[in-house]
Amino acid sequence: MKIIVDAFGGDNAPLEIIKGCAMAVEKFEDVDIILTGDEETIKKVAEENNISLNRMEIVHAPDVISMADHPTELMKSKKNSSLAVALRMLSEGKGDAMVGAGSTGAMLTGATLIVKRIKGIQRPALAPVMPNASGKFMLIDCGANAECRPDMLVQFAHMGSVYMKNVMGVENPRVGLANIGTEETKGDELRKETLQLLKKEPNLNFIGNIETRDVAFDGADVVVADGFTGNIILKTYEGVASMISKKFKDVFKKNIKNTLATALMLGDINDLKKSLDHNEYGGAPFLGVKKPVFKAHGSSKAITICNAIKLTRDFVASDVIGKIAADISGETAKQDK
């Protein structure tokens, strides 16, 4: 399996990206890497840091698309950027999947315009897998589509369900619609219409509305939202988790007494930290495009990239895209009746 990696995406590129790829190659025998980016720099960084480029092919791409560039520059002035080259190669079948930690907007634009949508899919969605009280859940969409129609949310529900089952190993994933109350009459028109559509869907374990208070407590395996609401949930979630963790950390470091007390249970606190760390989950797939495209967190370290490659490998191996296509064409057939 060949996974194309944008060596120049993310805050810690290219060093942590190259390191993460080397980790993945060592860990997964069936994975070869194609790195896109400035060839000379990649070779120099690898050499300086004693990183083996074994089973890694470098495809030269001199430009970098930055957060400051408009995403559509990917098709114009930045068509020789590491991201554009990676997505073009994926589209042309020169690799099985693509991983990047760069600008979400540019990756979404590129995935939609270069890799293109699965037939029948109205809009691709960005769908992070996040930690909760007892494991993990998928939030779909979390920002690709600020305004949505009910039928788009129904497709998100299907795509999320297929991914959680096949990549994350959740049997019969529970799908909930993020809303301001559990009753059927709650929410705005988008929620009310979507709820009625989701209730009628076959092949979906739809459990109804879910209040966002319950999202952190494992209320559903797939939380469905329009991109605006999903992004609000994602960022509130990250912000509050980070703030509360920081507050505890401040207590632990307040004085010598507290530092010593904390040292007595450091292993357990580190385990907790790890269980809540998004780096453990690697990032978010773009669901709805024709080939697997996986967004790693912008602040990705080597371990995050390695995890992202692992998830992308499972994404390819379990043929999630074929299954989404089959699911959606069934849905389309049903609607055509």
Added chain:
Amino acid sequence: MKIIVDAFGGDNAPLEIIKGCAMAVEKFEDVDIILTGDEETIKKVAEENNISLNRMEIVHAPDVISMADHPTELMKSKKNSSLAVALRMLSEGKGDAMVGAGSTGAMLTGATLIVKRIKGIQRPALAPVMPNASGKFMLIDCGANAECRPDMLVQFAHMGSVYMKNVMGVENPRVGLANIGTEETKGDELRKETLQLLKKEPNLNFIGNIETRDVAFDGADVVVADGFTGNIILKTYEGVASMISKKFKDVFKKNIKNTLATALMLGDINDLKKSLDHNEYGGAPFLGVKKPVFKAHGSSKAITICNAIKLTRDFVASDVIGKIAADISGETAKQDK
């Protein structure tokens, strides 16, 4: 000052409500209480628990409106409920403000239909004051209006700003619009239109869009949202805070070693817990109605009710409603030009 309290609203009514009123009366010399509810029960509960009813008048109201009742029953079958009687008395000028811990929907309906809106206000909003990394902020609206127009959000911004300045003592409150990015082009149509209106508002310290990741880190003193988005933020915030705190608690109680280690810094952990406890903030005012109506948390204990009465006292004393009315009529005058 006379504050009317619904003795039968909330999970811990009537005991904790009566206790909280007694605490408030003792603490604040200028506050007298009117308790609405079943007279015999109130007297019995007070006697059995040795609570003095000094400076508390009881107004008999035999019914209770429950979470299961439709809010509009307040005007029909439940017009003799403790809540309906409390709001009618407020409307008739028999008290200066009203505090309740019962159903939010019923309180909102009653506040709007019985107490009525301030002239010029399109919709009242429910606006909790919540803890953040370094203090507190107001989230307005958090669920009173699931669908909003831009001009309603502008009014929320003004009302929140007046409250935070006059009741919470924040000089020149920073007002942010909850959105999925800080750039002006971010968000849906509602956000884009609202941003342009807010930028033009005089008498408002508008700081632009705020990402919800920054809400927990004191990004603004007043966070403006439509009721749907606000409710999503509120419940995600509460859910994640509660989940992470529980995770730490589990570590602290995991075994004897950890329990002992925790004991060494228990004071600091309790201080942290207190700083994040919504009970410390007492609840949320309904802003936009003609008289102060204050919603205490449904799970309020005596201390929460006492805090709610304190905030309601400041709400009355600082003439927030007069100031909102003046602010809005200025705004209306400006729009009429």
